Amino acid sequence: MRKHMDNLTALLRDSRPFTCKQCGGVMNYIGRGTYECENCKSLEYDDYGKITKYIEENGPSPAITISRATGIPRERITALLRDGRVEIPNGYNESVYLTCQKCGSRIRYGQVCPTCGAAMAGGDPKKMDFGKIGARPATGTGGGVKKSGYGNLADQLGDGKWRYRK
Ligand SMILES: [Zn+2]
Numbered sequence: 721m722r723k724h725m726d727n728l729t730a731l732l733r734d735s736r737p738f739t740c741k742q743c744g745g746v747m748n749y750i751g752r753g754t755y756e757c758e759n760c761k762s763l764e765y766d767d768y769g770k771i772t773k774y775i776e777e778n779g780p781s782p783a784i785t786i787s788r789a790t791g792i793p794r795e796r797i798t799a800l801l802r803d804g805r806v807e808i809p810n811g812y813n814e815s816v817y818l819t820c821q822k823c824g825s826r827i828r829y830g831q832v833c834p835t836c837g838a839a840m841a842g843g844d845p846k847k848m849d850f851g852k853i854g855a856r857p858a859t860g861t862g863g864g865v866k867k868s869g870y871g872n873l874a875d876q877l878g879d880g881k882w883r884y885r886k
């Protein structure tokens with residue numbers, strides 16, 4: 721997993737804007753993947769910022785739609801999902817979601833499902849790594865989130881929208 725994180729950090733660093741497109745000034749990081757020019761105050765975004773800006777302006781969208789609109793490769797969006805920085809909302813076709821790296825069940829973000837996350841922690845909630853555990857997509861048409869067992873703990877982190885998680 722260390723390698724995965726390093727790759728993601730490198731990918732985000734590659735997409736970082738260093739100079740202002742308007743005036744050539746230095747871009748300073750102001751949070752949420754957004755950079756501000758120290759001269760003219762215009763804003764630029766790294767991939768993380770572009771994805772979130774798209775979501776804020778267009779609402780929840782599947783990864784493929786965001787990829788087409790922003791030009792960011794879908795694999796990079798997937799890397800952000802695996803890292804838990806963004807999540808796929810409830811209510812999409814099953815094929816849109818990620819799969820648990822242990823059992824293959826569908827999750828909205830992260831690396832493993834709540835069941836496998838609990839098993840990896842020996843059933844001890846204090847040892848559960850919530851940075852890796854993703855919520856399952858809600859099933860059915862009501863959009864309701866299944867509340868049961870360990871799934872409930874992870875589901876409470878999600879509100880059904882693509883969004884920043886940290
Ligand atoms: Zn500028």
Ligand SMILES: [Zn+2]
Pocket residue numbers: 820821822823824825832833834835836837
């Ligand atoms: Zn699993």
